[in-house]
Amino acid sequence: xxxxxxxxxxxxxxxxxxxxxxxxxxxxxxxxxxxxxxxxxxxxxxxxxxxxxxxxxxxxxxxxxxxxxxxxxxxxxxxxxxxxxxxxxxxxxxxxxxxxxxxxxxxxxxxxxxxxxxxxxxxxxxxxxxxxxxxxxxxxxxxxxxxxxxxxxxxxxxxxxxxxxxxxxxxxxxxxxxxxxxxxxxxxxxxxxxxxxxxxxxxxxxxxxxxxxxxxxxxxxxxxxxxxxxxxxxxxxxxxxxxxxxxxxxxxxxxxxxx
Numbered sequence: 159x160x161x162x163x164x165x166x167x168x169x170x171x172x173x174x175x176x177x178x179x180x181x182x183x184x185x186x187x188x189x190x191x192x193x194x195x196x197x198x199x200x201x202x203x204x205x206x207x208x209x210x211x212x213x214x215x216x217x218x219x220x221x222x223x224x225x226x227x228x229x230x231x232x233x234x235x236x237x238x239x240x241x242x243x244x245x246x247x248x249x250x251x252x253x254x255x256x257x258x259x260x261x262x263x264x265x266x267x268x269x270x271x272x273x274x275x276x277x278x279x280x281x282x283x284x285x286x287x288x289x290x291x292x293x294x295x296x297x298x299x300x301x302x303x304x305x306x307x308x309x310x311x312x313x314x315x316x317x318x319x320x321x322x323x324x325x326x327x328x329x330x331x332x333x334x335x336x337x338x339x340x341x342x343x344x345x346x347x348x349x350x351x352x353x354x355x356x357x358x359x360x361x362x363x364x365x366x367x368x369x370x371x372x373x374x375x376x377x378x379x380x381x382x383x384x385x386x387x388x389x390x391x392x393x394x395x396x397x398x399x400x401x402x403x404x405x406x407x408x409x410x411x412x413x414x415x416x417x
């Protein structure tokens with residue numbers, strides 16, 4: 159006969175695991191997109207929490223009052239949010255690269271709502287975002303995120319997280335230092351092509367002042383930008399691999415900051 163005990167202490171411990179997992183799922187890339195139903199995210203959080211409850215070594219949670227347990231719940235929620243936020247930061251680089259590319263091509267006025275970041279981004283940003291997210295999913299980034307979340311329970315046990323301001327500030331400054339560099343690396347072919355085209359149009363404006371270079375330049379910029387965008391599609395796997403490494407690095411940095 160199979161006997162399985164599930165006490166109130168086990169329920170409290172399971173709820174703390176569920177809080178961290180749910181906070182991570184609702185902020186991490188792939189899982190936090192608006193086109194993913196909330197019931198799916200809630201069900202995924204529950205089943206992942208059940209699996210982690212069976213595998214994570216149980217440690218006693220010490221608290222005296224209901225307020226003490228509430229403080230532990232808030233700490234677990236903040237821990238999951240910070241880990242998911244660290245991974246989600248890297249996806250904003252793609253929107254930045256697309257915004258710069260569309261600004262150079264003259265398509266910055268056309269924008270769409272991005273379900274991943276819940277912000278209005280330009281057309282090239284949407285293209286970059288979906289292509290790189292697709293490549294990250296093919297490379298198994300969603301499995302890495304769940305595996306990283308499971309390993310955080312070994313590094314940061316329940317009620318064991320600390321939140322030093324200096325470590326988080328250093329991690330954010332490190333990311334912001336690479337933010338512009340990564341964005342310009344993605345849109346560099348379009349950016350460089352537009353600089354050359356502007357130089358050519360400036361020379362032509364001096365050679366033939368009677369020609370309206372503003373009207374001609376808009377059409378040429380759009381055609382040239384779309385052509386470069388099509389020709390540089392083969393470079394997107396390298397950009398996705400670079401963002402993959404940066405996402406891993408940010409998850410590790412944010413996790414180490416709370417140890």
